[in-house]
Amino acid sequence: MTTSETAVDVVDFTPGRWGNPNDPMHLSDSVIGALTMLGINEAAPAPVDLVIPASRLDDAALADLAATGAQVSTDDTLRAARLRGFSTPDLLKFRAGDASDAPDAVVAPTTAHQVAAVLAVCDAAGIGLSPYAGGTTVTGGLVPDRTRPIISLDLRQLTGLIALDEVSQIATFAAGTRLPDAERLLGERGFELGHFPQSYEGATVGGCAVTRSAGQSSIGYGRFDEMVVGLTLATPGGVAEIGTAPKSAAGPDLRQLILGSEGAFGVVTQVRVHVHPVPAVRRFYGWHFPDFVAGAAAMRALAQASVKPTVLRLSDEAETGLNLANPSAAGSASGPVGGCLMVVGFEGDQADVECRxxxxxxxxTELGGTPLGTEPGEHWREGRFRGPYLRDPLLDAGALVETLETVTFWSNIDKLKADVTAAVTGALGEQGTPAVVMCHISHVYPTGASLYFTVISNALADPLEQWGKAKAAANAAIRAAGASITHHHAVGTDHRGTYLEEIGDVQVTALRAVKNALDPNGILNPGILLP
Amino acid sequence: MTTSETAVDVVDFTPGRWGNPNDPMHLSDSVIGALTMLGINEAAPAPVDLVIPASRLDDAALADLAATGAQVSTDDTLRAARLRGFSTPDLLKFRAGDASDAPDAVVAPTTAHQVAAVLAVCDAAGIGLSPYAGGTTVTGGLVPDRTRPIISLDLRQLTGLIALDEVSQIATFAAGTRLPDAERLLGERGFELGHFPQSYEGATVGGCAVTRSAGQSSIGYGRFDEMVVGLTLATPGGVAEIGTAPKSAAGPDLRQLILGSEGAFGVVTQVRVHVHPVPAVRRFYGWHFPDFVAGAAAMRALAQASVKPTVLRLSDEAETGLNLANPSAAGSASGPVGGCLMVVGFEGDQADVECRxxxxxxxxTELGGTPLGTEPGEHWREGRFRGPYLRDPLLDAGALVETLETVTFWSNIDKLKADVTAAVTGALGEQGTPAVVMCHISHVYPTGASLYFTVISNALADPLEQWGKAKAAANAAIRAAGASITHHHAVGTDHRGTYLEEIGDVQVTALRAVKNALDPNGILNPGILLP
Incomplete structure (x- = not known):
């Protein structure tokens, strides 16, 4: 097989809608039937035109920014296209015509030198900046505090494979390189990144780094924060090259201070990341487990073994029932009735794949699984980026649909799943809108795993307020269970309050100190991560 | 096999000499012959008595410290036993009677609550504190700046297995737990830590965490910083519980800010660490490679594959020739003449070990290796903690012997090895003392590996000055090659200057900010890590 199997075209998402506008998903009759059972039978109101606020930057500031050589625009359409991200609340605001968070200008440098120059202008003038690349955030990562004027620092022209060390298996990418471009460029050299978050078609290398992305092959190739060996960080005080060696005992690992910093400590302009040769063999299987507890126990056994697959994913009974692992057939049952579907994939050379x-x-088999052959695995693989495409037609149809995720240790997984499900269904039920809550595990570690929930309910007249109550209940349940508020969606502004509770005063003090030292004038993504 | 195979008695090292005083190593005739070839034929001068400076703490300060409930002593013998660590310069100073670095008191809390109380007393009185547990540092980690009075905060009574989550495979240890004790306690429950640094017999769980220790099974079980899922940190401003989940996208990974912080940001009192069931099967093999380049290429291939052994170690031609991988037979040739010895170990359940x-x-075999069976592997495993025991008799015999280590990416390994070897042999040769420089690789990653050097030469009248020149030349070569100054020995005071050059101004600014925020009065291990 060739890299073309994993290379999906770069998609410029339509502002306000997820996915390729030329290839939308439509709801099947079976999905529409399922919606009816939830009382969803009235289409959403038609979107209204965006009201875009005027730029607050004066001509002098714009001239200073343009003097850096970066492209500068205050065009309304362009500013609206850099507005927020792709959470359901973001989409609902978009549909309501709310563009109050639009940046005051879009500034697009074409070199790392221009990034530094833009930082200097902003630092001197007190202009905030919000790095923008893939734009796929679902946690408010593109909604900085707007007390001061804000520019969207568009990094999408910092793109390309800068270097490839084939011996060390390290690729250096410009931060704005979209993941499909990264795979195409590596594929020409016989390598691949193998990082497939759900936002693969839009996400960038730099964005994956600063948000600690996790891809669908995380058990095989690691999370993005495990793949990064080095970063170039532009700060108002200068440029840092972070990461000297694969691992080191030379003090704290400061890569791990920048990974997850979401632009609050500096602008990542280059990322050095572990890559691997294009696998000669790829095999994806489906397995059936009688229930989620049995399936999760099998996931744990594999995560704690030395010999691991490349991909491992378990849908719970509800997600399996709706067939969400095969979006093209969502809503129609396939395979054994009841129980849970597990997807298990292997990539590598022939001998390595045979062995694993x-x-x-x-x-x-020992752990109670029933093999279903390769068809369910291949279905999942083919459709794996299309699940979220269903959200816009679902919203159109009058549904409220959103996802949320968390992570905890294995001994806490069953309780966490029950608690979050109860919190969300409770908060929606109290509003008169019963919900279906589905769940899967797609990232496992020896000590624990993530839980990823998909929620569908009937949208009320104010779906933002409606979802806000459900999300608050989920956050409280996650915190009460001692889990982390996010496994791979990051903090942004949406998770900030719960995040600060999670880490506590001493750690907030340390982060605040780093922020003040590297960004004394507070221009870097103000309000993201830290208030 | 049982845990008794890996459980070695806790050894209280004699101050000034490495290893078990009841089980010293003696030099074989073949080693003595090798020394003669290097011109080493005059025994070292006999050690002189230590001159221990008086404590600078007054009765009021000592009373405040004692009021915390911790044991407090200014006894000279006890203070001398907390003096420095086990680098060759440390041992040479000890032999010269130099106890000028002795702490002003030894303060031994028995609870985490007492640790916090001692921190409060020190913070109020401006007394510096240097956490002490295993005492096995080889980089000056126990020699803080003595501008102010210093206490040795002896954590060896904070010991024990506090909790074991068998499902999540997480053990919570008090920081002062020695590694052999940890293995014994876990073994009673059917688990093991599997962390075997060269200092295993003396090192502690907390020490391994704050110095980013790497054990001999690092390819199988990970470095210590990869095994840690959580830490409890006492700071002057309060206690932090760090680490909520296996992995998280909730901001920077602040575990990685404390791992490697060497007591400069707080005192680690508890460590939560990934453990695994006691393996049913253990197999260790020897392999022969024609030369280091071929052996290193094979190491790289395994490090970059999905299926890995549990232990992997390659001695270069010089180390293989002196048979250092089998300390009991050091100096006598064994196995094939010439070439390099690789040790490959597997631990796990039967099916997993067979597969790997x-x-x-x-x-x-494909990569040019010749199997030597299990005998060389088992010899290495049996003798693996005894190599450093040879150092004291070598120093006694008039040799200068020391080790140093570094880490880089694979494409830089051969050059780094050549450059460091040339720098050390050059610096010693210029002083009229030709040197043997041996090397091994015992920690590998997909993107690179560590290099561990052992240097033997004839000691001059001032061996401290003599080694100082060699070490400075090695540090400069490591820096010039773009490698990291330490892979697992940490920074301490010995590597501080090179470390600060390695990370550069922006990163130093960030570290300094964390230090000032968490330790505003500068009492935590002053001078360690940061000046």
């Missing part, structure tokens, strides 16, 4: 496949197959 | 063993055996 044999071991994993034996373990899963 | 078959894959690795086939790969190593």
């Amino acid at each position: 496949d044999a071991y994993v197959t034996a373990r899963l | 063993d078959a894959y690795v055996t086939a790969r190593l």
Whole structure:
């Protein structure tokens, strides 16, 4: 097989709608039937035109920004296209015509030198800046505090494979490189990144770094924060090259201070990341487990073994029932009725895949799994970026649909799943809108795993307020269970309050100190991560 | 096999000499012959008595410290036993009677509550404190700046397995727990830590955390910083619980800010660490490679594969020739003449070991290796903590012997090895003392590996000055090659200057900000990590 199997075209998402506008998803009759059972039978109001506020930047400031060589625009359409991200609340605001968060200008440098120059202008003039690349945030990462004027620092022209060390398997990318471009450029050299978050078609290398992205092959190739060996960071005080070696005992690992910093400590302009040769063999299987508890126990056994697959994903009974792992057939049952679907994938050379496949197959059989062959695995692989495409037609149809995720240790997984499900269904039920809450595990570690929830309910007249109550209840349940508020969606502004409770005063003090030292004038993504 | 195979008695090292005083190593005739070839034929001068400076703490300060409930002593012998660590310069100063770095008191809390109380007393009185646990530092980590009075905060009574989550495979240890004790306590429950640094017999869980220790099974079980899922940190401003989940996208990973902080940001009192069931099967093999380049290429291939052994170690031609991988037989040739010895170990359940063993055996054969059976592997495993025991008799015999280590990406490994070897042999040769420089790789990653050097030469009248020149030359070579100044020995005071050059101004600014925020009065290990 070739890299073309994993290379999806770069998609410029339509502002306000997820995915490729030329290839939208439509709801099947079975999905529409399921909606009816939830009382969803009235289409959403038609979107209204955006009201875009005037730019607050004066001509002198714009001239200073333009003097850096970066492209500068205050065009309304362009500013609206850099507005917020792709959470359901973001989309609902878009549909309501609310563009109050639009940046005051879009500034697009074409070199790292221009990034530094823009930082200097902003630092001197007290202009805030919000780095923009893929724009796929679902946690308010593109909605900085607007007390001061804000520019959207558009990094999409910082793109390309700058260097490839084939011996060390390290690729250096400009931060604005979209993931499909990264795969195409690497593929020409016989390598791949193998990082497939749900936002793959839009996400960038730099964005994956600063938000600690996790891809669908995380058990095989690691999370993005595990793949990064180095970063170039532009700060108002100068440029830092972070990361000297694969691992080191030379003090704290400061890569891990910048990974997850979401633009609050500096602007990442280059990322050095571990890559691997294009696998000769790819195999994806489906397995059936009688219930989620049995499936999760099998996931744990594999996560704690030395021999691991490349992809591992378990849908709970509800998600399996709605067939969400195969978006093109969502809503129609396939495979065994009831129970849970597990997807298990292997990539590598022939001998390596044979060895791992044999071991994993034996373990899963011991643990109560029933093999379903390659068809469910291949269906999942083919459709794996299209699940979220269903959201816009669902919203159109009058549904409220959103996802949320968390992570905890294995001994806490069953309780966390129950608590979050109860919190969300409770908060929506109290508003008279029963909900379906589905869940999957797609990232596992020896000590724990993430839980990813998809919620569908009937949208009320004010769906923002409606979802806000459900999300607050979920956040409270996650905190009460001692889990982390996010496994791979990051903090942004939406999770900030719960995040600060999670880490506590001493850690907030340390982060605040780093922020003040690297960004004394507070221009870097103000309000993101820290208030 | 049982845990008794890996459980070595806790050894209270004699101050000034490494290892178990009841089980010293003696030099074989073949080692003595090798020394003669280097011109080493005059025994070192006999050690002189230590001159221990008086404590600078007054009765009021000592009373305040004692009021915390911690044990407090200014006894000279006890203070001398908390003096420096176990680098060769440390041992040479000890032999010269130099106890000028002795702490002013030894303060031994028995609870985390007492640790916090001692921090409060020190913070109020401006007394510096240097956490002490295993005492096995080889980089000056126990020699804080003595501008102010210093206490040695002896954490060895904070010991024990506090909790074991068998489902999540997480053990919570008090920071002062020695590694052999940790293995014994876990072994009673069917688990093990599997962390075997060269200092295993003396090192503690907390020390391994704050110095980013790497054990001999790092390819199998990870470095210590990869095993840690949580830490409890006492700071003057309060206690922090760091680490909510296995991995998270909730901001920077602040565990990685404390790991490697060497007591400069707080005192680690508890560590939550990934453990695994005691393996049912352990197999260790020897392999022969024609030269270091071929052996290193094979190491790289395994490090970059999905299927990995549990232990992987390659001695270069010089180390293989002196048989250092089998300390009991050091100096006497064994196995094939010439070339390099690789040790490959597997631990796990039967099916898992069979699977990995078959894959690795086939790969190593393809890559030019010759299997030597289990005898060289078992010899290495049996003797693996005893190599450093040779240092004291070598120093006694008039040799200068020391180790140093570094880490870089694979494409830079051969050059780094050549450059460091040339720098050290050059600096010693210029002083009229030719040197043997041996090297091994014992920690590998997909993107690179560590290099560990052992240097033997004839000691001059001032061996401290003599080694100082060699170490400075090695540091400069490491920096010039773009490698990291330390892979697992940490920074301490010995590497501080080179470390600050390695990370650069922006990163120093960030670290300094964290230090000032968490330790505003500068009492925590002053001068360690940061000046």
